[in-house]
Structure formats: C-alpha cells, structure tokens
Amino acid sequence: MIDLPVVASMSVTPVSSEAVDRDRPSGPLHRDVHLVQSELAAQLFVVEGSQIYDIDHELAARIELLTSSRSDAVAGLLDEFGVIRESREVHQPLESMPLRSLSLAVAQKCNLGCTYCYAEQGDFGGSPKSMPAETALAAVDRLFDGIKPGERVHLAFLGGEPLLNRPVIRSATIAAERRAVELGVQAGFAITTNGTLLEPHDADFFEEHGFAVTVSIDGPRDVHDQLRPFKKGTGSFDQIMLRLQPLLHQQRRMQVSARVTVTPRNLELTTTLSDLLSAGFHSVGFSPLLSSPSGRDELEAATLDDMLAQMIACGAEFEAAIVDGRRHAFLNMVNAMQELHVGSLRPYPCGAGAGYFGVSADGGLFACHRFVDDDAAALGDVAGGIDQPAQTRWLRERHVDFQSPCRDCWARYLCGGGCHHEVLSRSRNACGYIRGWLHYCLEAYARLRKDRPDYFSAS
Amino acid sequence: MASIHPQNLSAQISYKAVGNPPSTMPVSAISNCNPGLEFDFRAVWKSLIEGVELHEAGLTNDGHIVLDVDPDGMAHAAGVRTFDLLISVDGNKVVAEGDSPGSALEFSNALADVFDKLGSTLPCVFQSANDGSRIEVSLLINHVLDNAFVSEALAEPGQLTQGLCSPWHADYRECGCYYWAASRPDFINAVPVPGTDAVQGQSWMQRDLQSNNRPDSRPYPNFPIPDPDANPPQDEPPHFTYQEMYLQWEQKLQFIRQGKVADPQ
Ligand code: SF4
Numbered sequence: 001m002i003d004l005p006v007v008a009s010m011s012v013t014p015v016s017s018e019a020v021d022r023d024r025p026s027g028p029l030h031r032d033v034h035l036v037q038s039e040l041a042a043q044l045f046v047v048e049g050s051q052i053y054d055i056d057h058e059l060a061a062r063i064e065l066l067t068s069s070r071s072d073a074v075a076g077l078l079d080e081f082g083v084i085r086e087s088r089e090v091h092q093p094l095e096s097m098p099l100r101s102l103s104l105a106v107a108q109k110c111n112l113g114c115t116y117c118y119a120e121q122g123d124f125g126g127s128p129k130s131m132p133a134e135t136a137l138a139a140v141d142r143l144f145d146g147i148k149p150g151e152r153v154h155l156a157f158l159g160g161e162p163l164l165n166r167p168v169i170r171s172a173t174i175a176a177e178r179r180a181v182e183l184g185v186q187a188g189f190a191i192t193t194n195g196t197l198l199e200p201h202d203a204d205f206f207e208e209h210g211f212a213v214t215v216s217i218d219g220p221r222d223v224h225d226q227l228r229p230f231k232k233g234t235g236s237f238d239q240i241m242l243r244l245q246p247l248l249h250q251q252r253r254m255q256v257s258a259r260v261t262v263t264p265r266n267l268e269l270t271t272t273l274s275d276l277l278s279a280g281f282h283s284v285g286f287s288p289l290l291s292s293p294s295g296r297d298e299l300e301a302a303t304l305d306d307m308l309a310q311m312i313a314c315g316a317e318f319e320a321a322i323v324d325g326r327r328h329a330f331l332n333m334v335n336a337m338q339e340l341h342v343g344s345l346r347p348y349p350c351g352a353g354a355g356y357f358g359v360s361a362d363g364g365l366f367a368c369h370r371f372v373d374d375d376a377a378a379l380g381d382v383a384g385g386i387d388q389p390a391q392t393r394w395l396r397e398r399h400v401d402f403q404s405p406c407r408d409c410w411a412r413y414l415c416g417g418g419c420h421h422e423v424l425s426r427s428r429n430a431c432g433y434i435r436g437w438l439h440y441c442l443e444a445y446a447r448l449r450k451d452r453p454d455y456f457s458a459s
Numbered sequence: 460m461a462s463i464h465p466q467n468l469s470a471q472i473s474y475k476a477v478g479n480p481p482s483t484m485p486v487s488a489i490s491n492c493n494p495g496l497e498f499d500f501r502a503v504w505k506s507l508i509e510g511v512e513l514h515e516a517g518l519t520n521d522g523h524i525v526l527d528v529d530p531d532g533m534a535h536a537a538g539v540r541t542f543d544l545l546i547s548v549d550g551n552k553v554v555a556e557g558d559s560p561g562s563a564l565e566f567s568n569a570l571a572d573v574f575d576k577l578g579s580t581l582p583c584v585f586q587s588a589n590d591g592s593r594i595e596v597s598l599l600i601n602h603v604l605d606n607a608f609v610s611e612a613l614a615e616p617g618q619l620t621q622g623l624c625s626p627w628h629a630d631y632r633e634c635g636c637y638y639w640a641a642s643r644p645d646f647i648n649a650v651p652v653p654g655t656d657a658v659q660g661q662s663w664m665q666r667d668l669q670s671n672n673r674p675d676s677r678p679y680p681n682f683p684i685p686d687p688d689a690n691p692p693q694d695e696p697p698h699f700t701y702q703e704m705y706l707q708w709e710q711k712l713q714f715i716r717q718g719k720v721a722d723p724q
C-alpha cells in the first residue's frame with residue numbers, strides 16, 4: 001500500500017551474511033521465539049500470533065538454552081506456560097482479494113531528476129506519458145465494482161510527478177467522491193508528490209477532500225538538493241518549502257507528511273526529523289533506499305548499520321516525548337508501537353497485488369505503484385479487472401512462509417518478507433536492519449508500556 | 460518459580476493463566492456466557508455503574524434491584540440505597556417489560572445501549588424502595604475491558620465463574636432449543652409425516668413422549684416453579700426442570716441412537 005507497513009518501510013540491513021547477523025542480539029536464533037533482554041527485564045516475543053510477554057530471567061535462561069537445541073522443546077515450554085499459538089489462517093496464502101485500493105500513475109514523467117528514482121526519472125524506463133481522463137475514470141469504476149455499503153476504498157495519485165496531470169487528479173477525485181456518497185462507501189484520498197508544482201488552490205482541494213499528502217523530502221536543504229535536483233541540476237528544496245506553506249497551514253482534514261528516502265548521502269536522520277517536524281509536517285517517516293535502477297545511492301551493510309543507529313536515536317527522542325506526555329510524529333515509531341501493541345500478523349509486507357494495485361497511464365493493473373509497466377507483476381487492467389489466475393499465483397508465490405530465508409526468521413510476520421519490489425530487484429539485503437529495528441522497537445515497547453501505559457490505551 | 464506476563468493485545472487473548480479452564484480462551488470457548496458452561500458475565504454487568512452493585516439477575520417489571528451502594532460514592536450521596544430500583548440509564552429503560560419470564564437474561568440486553576458509552580458519565584434514574592420517590596444522578600459507566608482482559612476492577616479472579624455451581628447440567632438444559640453447539644440431539648423420535656413436507660417428533664426434555672411437536676417445545680426455565688409441597692399438588696411441568704437435571708440426570712436422560720430413544724439394554 002502507499003502507507004508502507006511499518007516494518008517494510010523501515011526495512012532493512014545487512015545481512016551480507018547470516019553469520020554476522022547471528023552475533024547480534026537481534027539475530028535469528030529460533031524460528032518460533034525471540035528474546036529481548038536487558039539487565040532489568042526480559043521480554044519474550046512469540047512469533048506465532050506476534051505475542052509479547054514480560055518474563056523473568058529464569059525463564060529467559062531456560063528459553064535461551066532451548067533455542068540452541070530442538071525446536072519442539074521450545075514449543076513444550078510455551079505450552080507449559082500457557083502460551084497458546086493458533087493463527088492458522090496466516091499460513092494459508094490468499095487466493096484472491098477484491099480490489100479496494102488503487103494508485104494511479106497519472107503522469108509517468110517528472111520535472112525532477114532524482115538520482116535514485118525507482119521510476120527512472122518518472123517514465124519507468126519508457127517514454128513519458130500522461131493518463132487520459134477516461135482511463136482514470138475507468139479505474140474509479142473498477143474501484144467501486146461490486147462494493148457494498150460501509151466498505152472503504154482508497155485512491156492515491158502517484159507518478160512520476162502526479163501534479164503534472166492535475167486535471168485528471170481532480171476529475172478522478174470528484175468522480176470517486178460522488179460514487180462513494182451514492183453507494184454509502186467511505187473513500188480516502190492520497191497523493192505522493194515532490195511538492196515543486198503545488199499551487200495555493202491545491203491546498204483548498206486537498207483539504208476539501210481530506211487528502212493524505214506525502215511530500216518527498218530527503219533532508220536539510222543541501223543534502224536534499226543533491227539528491228532531488230531539478231532536471232536542469234538546480235536544487236528544489238526552497239521551492240518545495242515555499243509552495244508547501246498553504247498546505248501546512250491549512251491542514252485539518254488533510255494531513256501533510258514528509259517521506260524521507262534514506263541513502264548513504266543523507267544519514268543525519270535526527271537533524272532531518274527535528275527540522276521537518278518543526279517545519280509543520282503532520283508526521284515524518286524514513287524509508288531506506290535498497291534498490292535503485294542505476295544502483296546509485298543504495299544502502300549497503302555498513303551504511304544500513306549507520307541508518308539503524310540513527311533510527312534508534314530518533315526513536316529515543318520519540319520515547320522521551322511520549323514519557324513527557326507530548327505528541328511525537330516520528331511515523332516509523334508511531335506505527336511500530338501500534339502494530340506491536342495489537343500484535344499484527346503480516347504474511348505479506350503490504351497489500352500489493354492483494355487489495356492494492358498500481359494503475360499505469362495506459363490502464364494496466366500492476367502489483368503496486370513501483371511495479372508500473374513491469375510485466376513480472378502485471379495483474380490485469382482496469383477495463384477487464386484483476387487477472388484472477390495471475391493474482392492467485394502472485395499471492396501464493398509472495399507469501400512469507402514460502403520465502404527463504406524468511407520462513408525461519410523470527411521477524412517474518414512483522415516484516416512480511418520485505419518490499420516485493422526491492423526483494424525481486426535486489427534480493428534481501430536488509431534483514432539485519434529490519435530485525436535490528438524491530439528488536440529496538442520491542443525494547444521501546446516494553447519501556448513505554450511500563451512508563452506510559454496510557455499511551456497504548458489511548459491509541 | 461519462573462514468571463510470565465502477557466503484554467500486548469495478542470498475548471493477552473492468547474494466554475491461558477494457570478488454573479483457567481480451556482473455556483476461558485477465545486479459541487477453545489463456545490462463547491456461551493449464560494450461567495452454566497463457561498462463565499457468567501452478569502458478574503461483570505452488575506458492577507457496570509460506579510458506586511452501585513446491581514443484583515446479577517434482579518430485574519423486575521419496575522426496574523433493577525440495587526444490592527449494595529458504596530457509602531463514599533456519588534450514588535449514595537444522591538440518596539440511592541440498597542433495594543432501590545434502577546429504572547433507566549441515559550434515557551433507556553432498564554426493566555423487563557410485561558410478562559418476561561426470562562428476565563434474568565434480559566439484564567445485559569437492557570444495558571446493551573449503555574455498552575457503547577463505557578467510560579462516560581450518564582444520567583441514571585432510581586426509584587427509592589423507601590418511599591417510591593425518583594432519584595436522578597449522573598454516574599460513571601465503568602470500562603468492562605482493560606485492554607483485552609476483563610477489568611479486574613469489575614471482576615476479581617474467580618468471580619466470573621463463582622456462580623457456576625452446576626457447570627454442565629444447567630447449560631445442558633438451558634440450550635434445549637435447537638442450539639447448534641449443544642452436544643446432544645434435541646429434536647428426537649423424528650419421523651416424516653406421510654404426504655407432507657412436515658416432520659413430527661419431540662423435544663428431548665419433554666416429559667410426555669406421546670405428544671408431537673408441542674407448541675411449548677422451546678421451553679424456558681422453570682415454569683411453573685416446582686413446589687413439592689403444593690396443595691393441591693401442582694400439574695407437572697411439561698419438561699424436565701433444572702432440579703431434575705441436577706438431582707436425577709442419570710434417570711431422566713435417555714440414550715438417543717440414530718435420533719430415537721433407545722432401549723437401554
Ligand atoms: S522476514 Fe525475511 S526479509 Fe524480513 S527480516 Fe526476516 S528474513 Fe529478512
């Protein structure tokens with residue numbers, strides 16, 4: 001989905017070799033349980049059901065001993081302590097899933113020339129295209145196909161740079177809103193933009209329709225300008241911040257968030273986080289750059305370790321704020337705390353190819369916005385709907401239980417196996433980062449449960 | 460002794476505390492909270508309103524009986540006392556209307572609207588047992604759940620099951636009305652009526668196995684209430700009573716084979 005699952009969006013490190021990873025406290029010791037220990041306390045994470053327990057050091061020691069031996073010994077111990085593990089439905093790959101969330105690549109072109117862009121400067125490696133209004137309206141029809149009152153749909157606009165095709169964004173939004181009212185359905189709207197083409201009237205429109213606006217910003221001005229220059233080479237930061245002002249001031253129904261793509265060139269995450277939060281963004285999230293079409297600016301094992309350290313430093317600021325009773329909008333943490341508290345189980349990293357699809361300018365349905373025009377993830381078209389055998393195959397092949405090494409990883413139902421797009425284009429090179437981040441999140445969860453239990457009852 | 464404490468919501472609903480029976484787990488319960496098989500949720504409902512303890516089954520045509528009042532609470536300050544009747548909460552009447560012999564079960568239905576407003580303070584109306592006067596006071600509606608657990612403030616460990624003096628007999632009889640999860644055939648000796656689409660037979664707990672498809676074959680509890688000393692003697696109720704189930708189940712229950720009462724030999 002557009003909102004990347006916490007874990008996948010934060011995903012990633014290392015693992016150039018599992019052996020190195022095993023030496024870390026977050027390393028994979030056992031496929032059914034994971035231990036998080038400090039001097040004061042110990043926590044047991046039970047993979048089946050994403051359950052979290054506080055345990056004492058005696059039990060931790062027994063589990064630690066057993067994790068090095070047969071796996072059924074651990075199971076016996078869990079039974080003895082009353083930990084029920086029943087989540088069979090998670091293991092069954094989905095056969096199909098109705099289409100309820102679409103992102104429209106309304107403009108497969110861009111005015112920026114970001115070094116690492118997955119869409120290869122907007123056109124996905126083809127010729128620049130714009131989505132005709134008829135295609136967008138057909139996609140809207142498809143979104144409501146067979147829907148029942150009370151259901152929800154989600155319509156997002158991406159590119160390239162979607163604002164290069166503003167009229168189509170507007171007509172598709174208005175058409176979807178009208179259908180939603182007629183059918184008694186809730187519609188949510190989102191746009192991911194580089195921010196350089198925003199006009200004051202866009203703020204009015206997004207506010208009126210309650211858009212989730214995500215703006216790609218990669219850090220303070222100098223780093224951002226290196227990573228996200230205009231095609232002619234000049235920096236884009238000042239223009240974005242200027243054009244964003246009406247949105248930042250007007251956001252009520254609309255929420256304006258910053259998405260930072262982390263590369264080896266913008267690893268100062270604590271500074272970036274506080275700068276962007278004080279600039280007035282509703283929330284700020286970080287995603288590691290794991291694969292780019294050119295290979296430029298990808299994070300490698302060492303830089304992923306740096307990123308992890310920075311993420312943890314940002315997490316510490318989040319924790320301090322929550323303990324003080326202040327809101328803190330570090331999105332990766334907000335999401336992680338929520339997901340750990342509920343005990344999310346993700347047999348997939350995201351909704352790609354399940355309920356969520358990316359629509360190309362030509363009306364093709366692809367597994368998500370990043371797979372636009374990629375035959376390996378072509379799953380139908382807006383005119384004919386989902387190609388059912390292709391979707392069933394996708395859902396079977398992409399299930400985390402069928403991925404190696406995921407099937408033996410303790411983090412598998414939090415991570416879901418990593419972003420399909422990154423995994424398919426560059427394999428899993430970030431598992432140490434993912435597990436390291438989740439390990440930290442488990443520690444933070446225990447601390448906040450103790451210090452601010454009200455934070456979880458409120459959320 | 461090693462210790463373990465569930466923290467997140469999925470652990471809370473997946474954890475079986477030492478001593479708890481399988482019926483306390485969502486995965487192994489049949490979710491029958493009527494007094495009987497699993498637990499009696501009325502033990503929680505009765506403390507739903509802060510400062511007042513309601514009778515777990517004391518619903519009358521006029522209101523719901525108050526069993527106890529916290530002397531330091533708002534209700535007491537407003538004049539509510541033991542044996543007063545709770546008449547309404549937030550404008551919804553908390554009474555058994557008309558002839559409702561299942562009134563004990565109506566307790567939670569009567570408070571169903573209130574369930575959407577847990578944690579808020581709502582106007583409650585009581586009727587004084589002393590002089591029939593009307594007492595209005597706004598009282599806090601307690602939260603029933605603390606995360607995924609039943610709130611310990613409302614029910615201490617053991618309280619949900621303390622009313623289950625006869626764990627299986629009561630439920631066995633209670634679910635006499637074609638309840639899918641019941642563990643015995645409930646419509647017995649069934650045979651097609653020739654020339655029609657109909658079937659005739661008897662309820663398993665029917666005393667008289669001669670009459671078919673009795674209109675009262677979905678019996679509710681113990682009516683009339685059996686009184687062995689009645690003079691003149693009472694007519695026998697059409698179905699086994701709870702007392703008979705508790706005391707004589709081995710004589711009253713018969714083997715059913717292939718849907719028919721079987722010869723015990
Ligand atoms: S689930 Fe798979 S991708 Fe995710 S951390 Fe584990 S091994 Fe890596």
Ligand code: SF4
Binds near residue numbers: 001349368421
């Ligand atoms: S596959 Fe697509 S939707 Fe899923 S995490 Fe990757 S980019 Fe996001």
